[in-house]
Amino acid sequence: MRMLLRGAAALAAVVTVASLTSGAAAQPRTGKPAGTSQTSATAQVPPGVTAGVAVFDRETGTFTEQINESAQFRSASVVKLLLALDFLWDRGPDHTIPPADRARLEPMLRGSDDDAANHYWSTYGGPAIIERMLDRPSLGLRDTAPPPTGYAGFWGYTALSARDTVASYRYILDKAPAPVRTFIMDNLRRSTRCSTADHFDQHFGIAGAFDRPWAVKQGWSGAFGTGTCGSRAATSGARKEAAPAPRAAAAVDLTRPALHTTGTVGATDRAIVAVLSLHQDGTSYGKAYTDLGRLTRSLKVPGAKQPAGTWFGTWGESVNVRKGPSTDGDPLTKLPAGVEVLVGCQARGEVVDVPPYTNEWWAYLPQYGGYISNIYISSPDNRLPNVPECGLPPR
Incomplete structure (x- = not known):
């Protein structure tokens, strides 16, 4: 039997957000402690999580x-x-x-x-x-x-x-x-x-x-x-x-x-x-x-820097991430279905048809190092709002 249970599940307690508190190094176990249940000014735990x-x-x-x-x-x-x-x-x-x-x-x-x-x-x-x-x-x-x-x-x-x-x-x-x-x-x-x-x-x-x-x-x-x-x-x-x-x-x-x-x-x-x-x-x-x-x-993480860009939802199964704003060549990778992605900029490129939609704009995803058609971005317009236009990244 393979021994690879990749589990990760919490106690069945309802999550509550704790206040920003200071703490010293953990001490050796002395029994099972209770969790904290106060509020935080920043942390946002989504419903159902x-x-x-x-x-x-x-x-x-x-x-x-x-x-x-x-x-x-x-x-x-x-x-x-x-x-x-x-x-x-x-x-x-x-x-x-x-x-x-x-x-x-x-x-x-x-x-x-x-x-x-x-x-x-x-x-x-x-x-x-x-x-x-x-x-x-x-x-x-x-x-x-x-x-x-x-x-x-x-x-x-x-x-x-x-x-x-x-x-x-x-x-x-x-x-x-x-x-x-x-x-x-x-x-x-x-x-x-x-x-x-x-x-x-x-x-x-x-x-x-x-x-x-x-x-x-x-x-x-x-x-x-x-x-x-x-x-x-x-x-x-x-x-x-x-x-x-x-x-x-x-x-x-x-x-x-x-x-x-x-x-x-x-x-x-x-x-x-x-x-x-x-x-x-x-x-x-x-x-x-x-x-x-x-x-x-949403967490307060000292020394952290969040990447520049705007987060958007996506739709589609195994959407291809391309080197440039076209379908030429093999994809760099594929997006997992429905993930939220960071868009750094957008560029005009090959027209993509996914009936009933047609779109010539492509979104550059800096964390993937490539482009996806805007047709797969959850936005009402072909051109994404408040996202700058960009040229091709350096080869």
Whole structure:
């Protein structure tokens, strides 16, 4: 049985937005704490979304956002940070990584490769990995827990919280040996848009909300429909895990669609951001992508810069992103169905006919490095309002 349950679902509590509060480093676990339930001046949690959020400013040593930060979510691929840390923990003074493991760890961190996670989970004890991480005071995990009884083979069912995710990044950045920090963070900075195994577009949340520099480890789970990217559409959308239905009610929701975005933002990795989100059954990837993006952009993230442009919704299945404003040549990639995109400018180009619509204008998407026909932008006019005209980008 493949052990790749990429879960991420929150407790069934109704999300409430917490005030901007300061916090110290996480202390070793002393039981399961309650989440906060105050209000924030900036954070916007979309209707129907359950979220756990923590944003930590490393420059001031304080949290700028905390929203249900102690609530447990199933981890999905965010647990791969712990798998990598566990393997690298006692590698000797130079932390030399054998070539075979480097060949697994790099795609696991950059492209969220599941086969690599399966290898480390099955080789190094499965749930025992999580227990080892909990027993390490320097990590200070409080809400993390192994998969529930009956699901020991599924690493994605590990329970995490937003504040524990921040604690993991704080350990990597501030306490881990330099070779470990450099290896992990350099790979997270090289996150690929298309995940390794299923061609899922993983540049949502942090990667879409902020300009580089950023480093991300994402997680996703559930039947979102088409969430694929790349020059060829994959045969399926968000991964559907090879797992049985939950046998009984669990403290952590194991079923609803989820999207997690975690990582660092800004020069010198100033801000650590963890946004764990759970969505209603039947939610499309485009809607989840849009909701998570809007939530992430609404947060107070010190040192972050939002990219220039205007956000628009899209329609259509696997819309091609082209090098220029025409259908010449192979597409650069394909848009997941219905995602919200950032438009930097627009240009006249080849006339596109999708009856009953005809349009000669094309939108340049800086985050994809290419164009889509305005016909697929959710706007009433052929020319997008308040978007400047542009020439072709440099070749």
